[in-house]
Amino acid sequence: MNLSSITAPIVSRLAPTPSGYLHLGNAVNFVLTWLLTRRAGGTLHLRIDDLDRQRLRPAYLDNIFQTIEWLGLDYDHGPSGPEDFETNFSQLHHLGEYQQLLDELRQVPDLLYACRCSRTDIQRAGGQHPDATCQAQRLPLDTPETAWRAHVPNGLTIEFQDLWQPQVAVPLAADIGDFVVRKKDGVAAYQIASVVDDIRLGTTLIVRGLDLLPSTAAQLWLASQAKCTAAFGHVQFAHHALLPGADGEKLSKSTQASIQRGIMAEAGSPRVVYATVARLLGLPDAAGESLATLSWGIPNRLSS
Ligand SMILES: [Zn+2]
Incomplete structure (x- = not known):
């Protein structure tokens, strides 16, 4: 660095x-x-x-x-x-500020989808979220008891300059896949x-x-x-x-x-x-x- x-x-x-x-x-x-x-x-x-x-x-x-x-x-x-x-x-x-970002993100075509999966569903799928199933269901985002996930396009890699590491390239789709941005209780997720x-x-x-x-x-x-x-x-x-x-x-x-x-x-x-x-x-x-x-x-x- x-x-x-x-x-x-x-x-x-x-x-x-x-x-x-x-x-x-x-x-x-x-x-x-x-x-x-x-x-x-x-x-x-x-x-x-x-x-x-x-x-x-x-x-x-x-x-x-x-x-x-x-x-x-x-x-x-x-x-x-x-x-x-x-x-x-x-x-x-x-x-309210977190919700504002979520509101903007939900306007982006094909970015967010509602996910009904329970923890057990995800464990059964080997710890990975079974993306295709929930996304294909196309539930309205306002369906009760659903989390919102952001769909990470297949093969997406994020590159950035780091002050300490050599040039970084993270295969986002492979590393974390579709991740939760709003939890089932309606509260924004960590990211x-x-x-x-x-x-x-x-x-x-x-x-x-x-x-x-x-x-x-x-x-x-x-x-x-x-x-x-x-x-x-x-x-x-x-x-x-x-x-x-x-x-x-x-x-x-x-x-x-x-x-x-x-x-x-x-x-x-x-x-x-x-x-x-x-x-x-x-x-x-x-x-x-x-x-x-x-x-x-x-x-x-x-x-x-
Ligand atoms: Zn799901």
């Missing part, structure tokens, strides 16, 4: 979901996002994705704020704590909310793990279908490698444990996180001592 190629001004965000305790991967992503944004003199938002209210627990919400503090990070805009979040920042305050929120915040840089490449491709493609989300096409992405571990097995065990209790409870000190970030950035071990040493050590160019 050539950091000097990051176009100013940078606006980025930490975007956790309060559906579990934050694990090492989340913490590493926070530190990387903070470092890249601060280095560019940019603005950082805290954006909490709580649309999946059934999985939200107050302890998970608290854990987000505690983990950010534990890591020594700051942000410029966003909720100051759980109460402020619920009152002023919950995604529930933006349902819709994420795009709309990033546009509202004026996000220009998104730092994510490589596991989210298909999600990025889905969002870029979806955003390109509507006028109100055209600006999303200018967002720059930096996808980082997943956690490097000298001992793969050991890492997966600790990852398992940290999902149960969260990285804060699992690791005695945030140095575990800083050290992992240093390795991801290809820095000497000494750079992983603290946030300050990471900030000083961050090179201009990063190789993937």
